[in-house]
Amino acid sequence: MREVAIVGVGQLPFRTRYLEYDYRELAFLATKEVLADAGISIAEVDSAVYGIYSDLLLRQQTSDCMIHDYIGLRGKPGLRVTSGASTGAYAFRAAYCEVASGMSDIVLLLGVQKSADLINPESGHRGEGIMMSESITHDVIWQHPYTPMPPAAWGVILTAHIEKYGAPTLEQIAKVSVKNHKNALANPNAQLKMELTVEEVLNSRIIAWPTTMYECCLFSEGAAAVILAEAGKAKSMCDKPVWVRGVGTCHETAIPDMSEEALGRTLAISGAARQAYSMAGVTTPLEELDVAEIHDLYSGLEILAYEELGFCPLGEGGRLIDEGIVEMGGALPVNPSGGRVACGHIAGPSEVYSLGEIALQLRGDAGQRQVKINKGKGLAQTVGGPGASLGAVVVLER
C-alpha cells in the first residue's frame, strides 16, 4: 500500500439552508476551494469519491453523476458512498484505498448534501418532509415502531449506558454541549454561534430523554472536500502534507444490541478504532494525540465516544469533561470546530469537514481555534446509521 496524504482542504460554512444554491453548485464551490488550497486544477484530479447521504433529501438520484459532470470530471472514474452519518468518513476510506492501491494518484473526496428542499406533499411543510425521510433511517419493521426518530434511538443507547455504568451525569453531558458551543464562536464556518450555560442546556426542550435541544446536532446544508495524493506527488504539491496513518470502519448490528456485552456501547466506534490504531501504531491515544474531532450527534454520545476510543475506561468518559482534558486548553482538545451541535451537521459534508479540520489543525492553519500541536497526530471519528452501527476512525499525522 502506498503512503497517502491530504494535500488540500475545502470547506463551506454550514447553514440551515443555502436557498441560493442547489447541490451541484455547493459541490462546485467546495471543489473550487479545495483545488485552490491544493494548488492544482480539476484536470489533475484522477478520480473522485462522493460522500452523498440521501437521494430523498436531494430529490435526485444518481446525484454523483450530475456533480461529476458539473465540476468537469466527465470521463474520469467516480464512486459514490452512502453510510448514514458516517458517509463522509466511509467515502474517505474509499478515496484512501483508491490512492493507496495505486488505482489513482490524486483523488478528490467531496461530501455534499442539501437537506431542506424537501416538502411533505400532503401538508406542504418542509419539516414534515424531512422527518419522514429521516425516520426511515432505522429498521422500518423492527425499530421504527419503538424509536421513530434518530434522537430516540440514540437515547436508548445513552440511557442503557447510564443504567449500566451510572454515568455520565446530566451535568457532564450538558458541559460537553457548552464546550462545543463555545468552541464554535472561533469558527467562521460554524452555523450556530451561541454561548450557553450548563443550566440553559439542561433546561432547554427535551427532545428524547435525557437529550435536550442544545445537546442535539444541528440539521444543515453544506459541502466539504479534501484532496488525497500519493506520497511522491504530495511532497511536490504541498509544503505541509498531512499523512493518513490509520483508517478504520466498522459495520455493527443494525438495532441497538441489548446483550450484556453490548448494552450501552457503541461497538462500531471501538471496532473502527481498533483498525485505525493498529494501522497507525497508536496504543495510548490520550497521550499520543494532539486533537480530535468526534461526532457529537448528541452530546452524551461524545462522552461515550471518549470511552470507545480508549481515551479512558468504560464509564469514565464524564471525568474527561469535568477535568477539562477535552477543553481547548486541555491535554486533548475535542471538537475545536464546535462539533455537530454548533458547527453544523449533515451526513456527508460533516465527516469530510471533520477530516479537513484535523488536517488544518495539524498544518497549523486553524486560525483562532488552533490548538497546540506537540505530538503531530490527530483523529477524526464518526458514527451513524441505525443503532449507531456505522463507525469510522481516521488517524492523521503531519
Next chain:
Amino acid sequence: MELLSYLAGLASQVNSSAKLQNAVPSWSAIIQFEFPNEESFHLTIDQGKWRVDSGPHIKPTLVLQSQEVDLEPIFSGDIDISHFFAEGKMRVTKGQYLEAVNLSRVALAAKRQRR
C-alpha cells in the same frame, strides 16, 4: 393568582413586538390551564397576539392539566415546558402536545429579547 399578573406582563411584551408574535408564525390557539385546587385560566393567541383571561374557555384548542401551580419558570423562558411533561407534572387532555411546545418557543424568544 400571581401567575396571571406575570402573564399579563408577558402578553404585553409579546403584543408590542412583531418579532415575538412571529416566533411561531401565524399561530392561533386557545390554551386552557387547569389545576387541582386553583382556578383555571386561558390564553387566547390570535395570529401571535396574546390575551390572558381567568376561568375556562368554552372551546379551548389545547387543555393542559398541571399538578404544578408555579408555571412562571415556563413563561419566563427559564425551563422548557417539555420538562413538566417528562416529570409527570403536566399532561394534555385535549389537543396536541406540540402546541404546548410553541409556548416555550415564544417564552424563550421573549427572554432573549429582555436580555
